[in-house]
Amino acid sequence: MDIKVLKIALAGLLHDIGKFMERAGIDIPSEYIDGNQSLYQPKTNWQYTHKHALYTAYFIDEMVKYFPREITEYASSRDSFINLAAKHHKPDSDSPEQLIIHEADCLSSGVERKEFEEEKWIAKKAKEIPLFPILEDISVAEKWKENKPENFIFSYPLKEISPLNIFPVKKQDSQQLAYGELYQKFIQVFKSLPHKECLKLWMEHFDSLLFVFTTSIPSATLKHSDGRFEEIISDISLYDHGRLTSAFAVSMYLYHLLTDSMDKNSIEKTDEKKFLLIEGNFYGIQDFIFSEGGSTAKYAAKMLRGRSFYVSLLSELAADFLLDRLGLPFTSVVTNAAGKFKILAPNTKKHIDALKSTEYEINHWLMENFYGEVSIGFSWVEASPEDFICSKDSLEKLLREIGRASEERKYKKIDLIQYGGTKYTEKYLDKFSDAGVCPLCNRRAANHENKIKEEYLCDICYDHVKIGENLVKKDIVTIATADAALPEKLKVPIFDKYQVSFVSGKLSELLRQNKIVHYWNINSLWKDSSILENFASIKLINGYVPKFTPEYEKEIEKLTYKDSEQDNKETREAIQKQSILSFHHIAKLSLQETPSGFAGVDALGVFKADIDNLGTIFAKGLRPEKRTFSRYATLSRQLNLFFTLYLPYLCKTEFKNIYTIFAGGDDLFLIAPWKEIIRFSMRISEDFYKYCCENSEITLSAGVYITKPETSVMTMAEISEKALEQSKYSGKNRITIFNCPVEWNKLKEFNEIIKELDSWLSKEIITNSFIYKLNEIRELAEEAEKILKEQSIHKNLNPLTWRAKLYYFAIRNIGKGKNKEERIKITEEILSKLANWIETYKESFRIPLWHTIYIRRKA
Structure with missing residues (x-):
């Protein structure tokens, strides 16, 4: 890639780093101020303003030896890196590149300039203003608060990104934010960033460093109005603003370069269609992850892990492939x-042609390897700079256009003219040998070289199994060029372009040859607090997977209950090796020990959830004056972080038996012991509510399907999806359990009922048989409700007698062994509660009742 493009990308990303340094209280030497102030700071009313620009220059000067040499050396003053980054408020009129970064800075803000932090007291004030969450200011019903800082309750803590630090907290008046401490941590890691000899790799690491340390820093805190400064609602982070500035700057630079319009007038022209807004979609994700063959059950857990991660790889590398063809850096990806x-790209014929040819190449490779099961589609619309200005409605129109184009592209996934007919079928059959068909996919030709447990697998499925094995052991994924001698790489290079390996060492020669494309840390941000010690580019594309640990020795009887001797031996070996829990073992963790043996149902709880009304939230959730492109990108990232960062941490620390199939974007799919998944359901709804600043207009819906571990994963996916749809159909902001949709807050009430039923059973006030009879009475009550609603005399009226039957069975069964007076008292109390529960909760009383039956059933 052109070094100039990378320099502009990094300058855009870094242009406001001076705000971080200034608020941290770092002093600039007076001689530096005297020698450079006039270069980087503009003047207003005879006073220098925008002091953070001078700080940006000072940061680069002070840290110059820690940047790659290609960035900081061999440049004229017009396009030197320091001037590109620091002159965004005072660009030289004869430097198109500086003018472009200035314009990109404005576009990223979505409005005209609003930062005025030049006075000492203003800088001091800025240190006290926290970052406000966009999530608190979302309203689909258009019931926004008055847009004043004092009306907002929450802010983000000024800390590095971590699973807990992403949660907003209730802001304190005049809070002194610890910029100095945060800045020192940032500098410490910055100085030791690896791979300085490979500019693209180093830039990715640096981008992740900014993500970790500047996501909680507001990009702008004050505005100038009527001669005075006022606090604003600071809801765009320094990271998001810099990242989008970088994307705009690179696209504008390439557009003007390729259209021979690198002059001031052309650069400042706002009504010209300079940009392409590109959307890439991976089609067929669910069918791909859950597709089955004859032997899928043998490797179900590994295959699910492998395929889910493979989808993320395909999406990431499809974006990378497209960026490479378009000549764009990774910062041009706005959301993923x-x-x-x-992706934001320049609008030129060259780039449109590259879009089409890249899409063809990617889908040809997917067709050759997956035979139409999955595909990737690129859609794009043209955009002008003014389309991204908040004061106009054009951004909403632009997003609707790209959404419509993407929807239309979905129905053109496969070129039937090219891939239909016998010609392609014959080519497919030529791939087979006496190794036969791969037993895992039932699609591709098996290979004699890929033998696992007496079975021959195809190259793709073999890769998926190996990915599934490595994901729980390794934290680093290395991506290299197709011709690289990468150790322990996958069998099949993705798109015939990328080699993938979980090896993190022995790469010095490949680094020297410039054949390492990416070096990603996929786990440590949620898994390990020592991430800052060995920092690398962060990709949140892996979820939590439960592993055997020595503590499972205490539950060995449960895990081996009624298994064969061979199965028991394998379980003990798995504990010693700290292998992955199988679905069989996860199900057994639902059993509970009783004096008479184990009780309960050894079953899985399959949990599927997503955010309600997400399209509407993006379309109209932000108040009109806040509908900027940077806020849309920020909103997308904030929602994604809950699922990709907090969720795996929550599983690791509190719900250790939950298996993450996929989590990201706006949805998640999990498998766990059925008891644990119901307990988890209560927790995740509470945490999501807190994460969204207690905003009742941002909600989740979920479905739970309870099944045996032998059930096919496709069936698990389909039925849990139906349960989720039932929650949506019933009014959203609900969870469906036992085929019954209820509001989330009912789960706490049901939990109290479960505790009370369990107490009665434990004290032998009621019997298990009474619980089963109570279930029959509950069914009669449901039928009675329907009869009364329909007011039909042709129905069987027996259900209307449910109260009498409840009274009869209660008198006969409750409190046996107690004296008469005590029994009457207990019976009256329990009868009153049972009747109230049935009448209040109606059909949903099934949830606590069946929960109790499942727990108490003899194993």
């Missing part, structure tokens, strides 16, 4: 989550 990404 859950198989969908957006």
Whole structure:
């Protein structure tokens, strides 16, 4: 890639780093101020303003030896890196590159300039203003608070990104934010960033460093109005603003370069269609992850892990492939989550042609390897600079256009003219040998070289199994060029372009040859607090997977209950090796020990959830004056972080038996012991509510399916999806359990009922048989409700007698062994509660009742 492009990308990313340094209280030597102030700071009313620009220059000067040499050396003053980054408020009129970064800075803000932090007291004030969450200011019903800082309750803590630090907290008046401490941590890691000899790798690491340390820093805190400064709602982070500035700057630079319009007038022209907004979509994700063959059950857990991660790899590398063809850096990716990404590119014929040819190459490779099961589609719309200005409605129109184009592209996934007919079928059959068909996919030709447990697998499925094995052991993924001698690489290079390996060492020669494309840390941000010691580019594309640990020795009887001797031996070996829990073992963790043996149902709880009304939230959730491109990108990232960063941490620390199939974007799919998944359901709804600043207009819906571990994963996916749809159909902001949709807050009430039923059973006030009879009475009550609603005399009226039956069975069964007076008292109390529960909760009383039956059933 052109070094100039990378320099502009990094300058855009870094242009406001001076705000971090200034608020941290770092002093600039007076001689530096005297020698450079006039270069970087503009004047207003005879006073220098925008002091953070001078700080940006000072940061680069002070840290110059820690930057790659290609960035900081061999440049004229017009396009030197320091001037590109620091002159964004005072660009030289004869430097198109500086003018472009200035314009990109404005576009990223979505409005005209609003930062005025030049006075000492203003800088001091800025240190006290926290970052406000966009999530608190979302309203689909258009019931926004008055847009004043004092009306907002929450802010983000000024700390590095971590699973807990991403949660907003209730802000304190005149809070002194610890910029100095945060800045020192940032500098410490910055000085030791690896791979300085490989500019692209180093830039990715640096971008992740900014993500970790500047995501909680507001990009702008004050505005100038009527001669005075006022605090604003600071809801765009320094990281998001810099990242989007970088994307705009690179696209503008390449557009003007390729259209021979690198002059001031052309650069400042706002009505010209300079940009392409590109959306990439991965089609067929669910069918791909859950597709089955004859032997899928043998490797179900590994295959699920491998395929889910492979989808993330395909999406990430499809975006990378496209960027490479377009001549764009990674900062041009505006959003990337859950198989969908957006890229900002220059609007030239060259780039449109590259889009089409890249899409063809990617889909040809997918067809050759997956036979139409999955595909990737690129959609794009043209945009002008003024389309990104908040004061106009054009951004909403632009996002609707790209959404419509993406939807239309979905129905053109496969070129039937090219891939239909016998010609392609014959080519497919030529790939087979006496190794036969791969037993895992039932699609591709098996290979004699890929033998696992007496079975021959195809190259792709073999890769998926190996990925599944490595994900729980390794934290680093290395991506190299197709011709690289990368150790322990996957069998099949992705898109015939990328080699993938989980090896993190022995790369010095490949680094020297410039054949390492990416070096990603996929786990440590949620898994290990020592991430800052060995920092690398962060990719949140892996979820939590439960492993055997020595503590499972205490539950060995449960885990081996009624298994064969061979199965028991394998379980003990798995504990010793700290292998992955199988679905069989996860199900057994639902059993509980009783004096008479184990009780309960050894079953899995399959949990599927997503955010309600997400399209509407993005379309109209932000108040009109805040509908900027940077806020859309920030909103997408904030929602994604809950699922990709906090969720795996929550599983690791509190719900250790939950298996993450996929989590990201706006949805998640989990498998766990059925008891644990119901307990988890209560927790995740509470945490999501807190994460969204207690905003009742941002909600989750979920579905739970309870099943045996032998059930096919496709069936698990389909039925849990139906349970989720039932929650949506019933009014959203609900969870469906036992085929019954209820509001989330009912789960706490049901938990109290479960505790009370369990107490009665434990004290032998009621019997297990009474619980089963109570279930029959509950069913009669449900039928009675329907009869009364329909007011039909042709129905069987027996259900209307449910109260009498409840009274009869209660008198006969409750409190046996107690004296008469005590029994009457207990019976009256329990009868009153049972009748109230049935009448209040109606059909949903099934949830606590069946929960109790499942727990108490003899194993």
